[in-house]
Amino acid sequence: MTAVATPARPAVPDRAPRKTDPRWVRPALLLLLVATAGLYLWDLGASGWANAFYSAAAQAGSESWKALFFGSSDAANGITVDKTPAALWVMSLSARLFGVNAWSILVPQALMGVGSTWLLYATVRRTSGAAAGLLAGAVLTLTPAAALIFRFNNPDALLVLLLVAGAYCTVRALEKASPKWLMLAGAAVGFGFLAKMLQAFLVLPAFGLAYLIAAPASLGKRLLHLAAATAAVVVSAGWYLAVVTLWPAADRPFIGGSQNNSLLELTLGYNGFGRITGDETGSVGGGGGGSGWGSTGLFRLFGSEMAGGIAWLIPAALLALGAGLWFTRRAPRTDPGRAALVVWGGWLLVTAAVFSYMGGIIHPYYMVALAPAIAALAGTAAVQLWRLRSEPAAAGLLSGGVALTAVTTYVLLIRDSSWQPWLAPAVLVAGLLSAVALFFVNQLGRAAARGIAVLGLVTLLAGTGAYSLATAAATHSGAIPSAGPSSAQGFGGMGGGPGGNGGGRGGGMAGGLLGTSLPGTNLTALLTRDASEYRWTAATVGSNNAAGYQLGSGQPVLAVGGFNGTDPYPTLRQFQQYVQSGQIHYFLGEDMTMQGDSGSDYAEQIAEWVAANYTPTTVDGVTVYDLTV
Incomplete structure (x- = not known):
């Protein structure tokens, strides 16, 4: 949970409280970021062009400024890719600077992963302390879907970076009811639209609700600030829509993915509500009601290829959310811990619900959009519950979260009995033992308590970490990559x-x-x-x-x-x-x-x-x- 009780120290309103951080925090953060960079950059060129669809567009953008602006598939500007082109802007500029090769196209995504980890740390730290921020960052780094996407060239890498930036700005806005920071949050989400269109807007209900509930200002001012932030979203996302719509059609490439050469149609149709209903004109392989893209429903994220990328800590994150809301039920309206719960919990619930029930095109790598929220909830809960371990309720929740994660990890690992068959029973046994010990940890000495805490932490990260390492060690190419040790080519390799x-x-x-x-x-x-x-x-x-x-x-x-x-x-x-x-x-x-x-x-x-x-x-x-x- 983002807060089980009022944080041990209040967040400083206008600046990060670096002076109160223990001396080990900066070295630990540096180690986390270096490890993240190592995981995402190691042998990156092995995947070659990765998703050649986007690599070819980046090549085109490196040769033609017009192709770069519109996201054309070719430098002669015949037709665009079927997304807004912000991610291609980054890749194309990198290719212009360093030449067209796998590294120049893939390295920007890896650096976005490092940036996402750092921003998540900074965001969680403001409400729950440095230790919680570090653990949240580590969970994000070791999420298999993240290890896949931040080593690949799909637009989801930029999307995640911008959404975490939006969460950071929202938390800053909550501290002093700052319209400036709230508008920056809206701008970050709006630019997220330029990376992956309407999917970016799934976090807006959480950000807006958190500010409406918890910002330290009158209701009228809160509503006015939200209106200004909404305008920031519209401007930062809508300027590109307006330019493309007003540009003479005969002087620009055809808008790929649309049936009427319209970016607005692409936004609302094929890449918009069509993804929800399954009614996507021009789609191949799907079908209405989810028949062509797998079964929809509450447990969709725990089945098929989606589970290996994201499901490891979802139960623990949901437990953390529920417990956190219960423990903060009597907190003041402006309590920063509860506000953070609304930010991360709303992000998780809305996005997971859409992914679970959407009837149109969906792919396993979409799950990376859930990773920051899960990491923030699960990582912070572990630290806060450990601090409150003398209370039986907190000790029980801490023990239950570790046991739940151990069982989840076991269930996910036994689906592929040919890969590291020893890992599933080892995690289950170690996790259940540490869960029992954590319930009584307050009665043990300091050294024993720390040993049990380490064992519980290893249990939390063992499955997701091992799967992330296996994902990074595999090569990935084609249009539909997926995380895990057996997904070297994804669906449609190169x-x-x-x-x-x-x-x-x-x-x-x-x-x-x-x-x-x-x-x-x-x-x-x-x-x-x-x-x-x-x-x-x-x-x-x-x-x-x-x-x-x-x-x-x-x-x-x-x-x-x-x-x-x-x-x-x-x-x-x-x-x-x-x-x-x-x-x-x-x-x-x-x-x-x-x-x-x-x-x-x-x-x-x-x-x-x-x-x-x-x-x-x-x-x-x-x-x-x-x-x-």
């Missing part, structure tokens, strides 16, 4: 790394809908020959296929139909005009329709027209049509 030679698949299916392969040597030579004479050196159906060819050749490749092959760009007539005006050299692949039960069939029409009018050849196993012949 053959070959930067500069590698993954080759193509039969019929020109370079990687398929979710995976990517780099072109072979002969095909790469073909794509780079006279490439400067064309707007696109080639076109192919689907963004992942196009990404492989583009990363391998370094030349723009048009992704016909966008990510799923179901976007209405280009139309057959547009494609024919591109060919007639000599803008596209080759078409790669055959029978690559990738057509779901909704969306456009223009990609299918284009593939059929090319096959009917041009002669195919095969290069490195890929079907090639020369559109200039």
